[in-house]
Amino acid sequence: MNKEMVRRIDRLFREWDDPGSPGCSLGILRRGKVLYSRGYGMASLEHNVPISQKTVFDLGSTSKQFVAFCIALLEKRGKISAEDDAARYLPELGKYAGKIRVRHLLHHTSGIRDYLALMELAGMRYENEYPDEQIFNLIKMQRDLNFTPGNEFLYSNSGYLLLGEIIKRVSGFSLREFAEKNIFSPLGMKNTHFHDDYSVIVRNKATGYSASTNGFKTDISLFDVVGDGGLNTNVTDLAKWDANFYVNRLGGGQDLIQKIITPGRLNDGRELGYSYGLFLSGYREQRIVSHGGAWVGYRSEMMRFPDKDLTIVCLSNLVQVKPTHLSKRVADICLEGELEGRPTPVTPCAAGRRGVKGRSPSPGLYLDERNEGFIELESAGGKYVLRDDESRYELYCIGVGRYAVAGGLRELLVLADVPGNTRVMLKKLNSGPVEYRKAPRPRIAGSRAARLRGRYYAEELGTEYILRNKGVRLFLERPGAEPEELRWITERILAGKYISLTFPKVPAARSFLLDYCRIKGIVFKKS
Structure with missing residues (x-):
């Protein structure tokens, strides 16, 4: 890391490098060794405490890789198999028509409905305290699955919540205890734990915030169910976790590491871009092993470029920060001259901007007539926005007639944009492409x-x-x-x-x- 690289990296975070703003803790690692780390902004606006590499954050879904590693350790010891029927450990799952295997929970292919979305539909608030039993009962109330296990990929926090319960029933230890004994203590991760009791004080922990029209407001939760999330840690400890990826000290040698980065498969044999709590993807022709997280006022990303021995860790205590996007920008600088293609766009493409041959999204309603599915393209705030059956996403232009959302979860291809024949194709991560045709709004009596x-x-x-x-x-x-x-x-x-x-x-x-x-x-x- 030379001074010019450091200057350019610091410039990426200058928006939050302010004593009046929440911010980020950044770590740039090479095989677990810290090449550069710095805090930007404040861990606590109330007490004027700045962020550093020792500041503790809630990782949200970046926690999943640790739960999956616990399962891998139990597999190595012969206590469990990924091919086991999950109902062997959780009899409550035996009511479904399709057999749910442990690997289905690991790979988000179980079809079990996401409990956080169920909470929202039932009028339950994330900020409140709920006993584990109440959350598990909500999952048990579901009579059907989203799909036959193994047929599709659909990210579900329920799967990892249930994996945490399996770890408890198989080992006799809570997830917090098992992970401490088998991962955190052996690696010297003294500032890391699964936060399964909201009343426990965590030293050096950042407060979560969200931007509002009047500045910032706290964005925290009393929710302490863990498994799909809930890991509290810092950049210093994640460097030790990163080092273990290259030299495994937790048993099983490098075979265990290879296991956790082996992609899952669907029933039809299609390979997934997901393994044991890790997304397997690419950026500018380089492999990426990564996972991001979001929970109330916290955002996180741990992005590893295994062929370059480089890992970017970006932890934030502000909802509006996008660590995945920032991590790619940091990689652009650290690996300059070693990456192919163009860097990830800095800002979403402007609505009305037309590329070569005028192939840009035409706002409106698009139907997949075969499956009765739909998407909507909007021009909002001067930007293009894609709305599908899961969320709303700002679009980034990545080529002629090609658009993507941050993180690579969606890619939109404009097939034709002429009167009477406006068609687009949407490709979701771990799903096949679907073609949509623009349609008029229906006339309803x-x-x-x-x-x-x-x-x-x-x-x-x-x-x-x-x-x-x-x-x-x-x-x-x-x-x-x-x-x-x-x-x-x-x-x-x-x-x-x-x-x-x-x-x-x-x-x-x-x-x-x-x-x-x-x-x-x-x-x-x-x-």
């Missing part, structure tokens, strides 16, 4: 909306939703959320910001199927 209004109950949530109409306009009321106007996608499908309702084809529909983020097909019946 007011009587149709009137027939759908009423109260609907979902047994899998123990919750009632209300549909009210004002003429042709329909509004959804649900616990824990503001009333939301739904948009007509077709005569049978309505959509909100992240939610969609699909009604049967019969005119007098008395039920609908609800999709929401990582949840598919929850049945609501008219009361």
